[in-house]
Amino acid sequence: MHNEKSISFDSYEKMAEYYFEFVDTKPFNAYYERPATISLLPCVKGKKVLDAGCAAGWYSKWLIEQGAEVTALDFSPNMIEMTKKRVGNKADVVRADLNEPLNFIADRSIDIVLSSLTLHYLKDWNIVMTEFGRILKHSGFLVFSVHHPFMDFIYFNRENYFLTELLEDEWETNKEKVKVQFYRRPLCKIISSVIEAGFTIDKLIEPMPTEKFKELQPKIYKKLTKNPHFLFLRARRGLPDWA
Ligand SMILES: C[S@@+](CC[C@H](N)C(=O)[O-])C[C@H]1O[C@@H](n2cnc3c(N)ncnc32)[C@H](O)[C@@H]1O
DSSP, rough: OTTTTTHHHHHHHHHHHHHHHHHEEEEEEEIIHHHOOOOOOOOTTTOOEEEETTSHHHHHHHHTTTTOOOEESOOHHHHHHHHHHHHTSEEEEEOTTTTOTTTOTTTOOOOEEEEOOOOOGOOOOOOHHHHHHHHHHEEEEEEEEEEEEHHHHHHOOOOOSSSSSEEEEEEEOSSEEEEEEEEEEOOOHHHHHHHTTTTEEEEEEEEOOHHHHHHHHHHHHHHTTOOEEEEEEEESSSSOOOO
């Protein structure tokens, strides 16, 4: 009962409990992705924040603890259950597909959209960027992380960097291996989708892993200091006054 354009639905349904129990402490999340995403967020206290692709709710919980008013969405019912288990009734947790309009969210009602490691599951960013632009207040923030296009290009040994293409990987979980599909697209497409939806990009980072990462996984740490893995971007809705 999900949009036929949506990929990796079954994979995330299978991985919901694994995310709830194990992903919080995985070095790639805890000591690489999360510190970088958090460094891009403005003060969230008292702000209305959409956690778009909430998975098992780590960011939703963190945002609530910082004093934000949170709406969380994900297309996977099992992930929605995990987020509800984590945050109870302290957030609105809604099943929704980012390939479709977010009709349940009013125009200009959100201060910050946070989308961590989710947008690479969408082939077309038109709808999602238009919707983020519609629901955000003027000058509201969009903060997101995605697979770095260079990383996927190299790791999957692709031939044509300029294509947008579907890739498949297999991830280990505590129980089984799960196949996951996602899209790789060139950097210019990532950037132009954001700009064409009326955003002004004000930060883009390719961060280093933290010292804690080094302590836990020194070999991968070394690799990450020479090869970007995720790309992090912050944009504001609307153009500067002088544009
Ligand atoms: C890598 S996880 C996100 C991790 C999460 N933000 C965190 O840091 O814990 C990607 C999430 O995106 C969700 N997702 C993928 N495609 C989606 C879509 N089309 N609409 C809504 N959610 C989607 C998946 O169900 C999954 O929970």
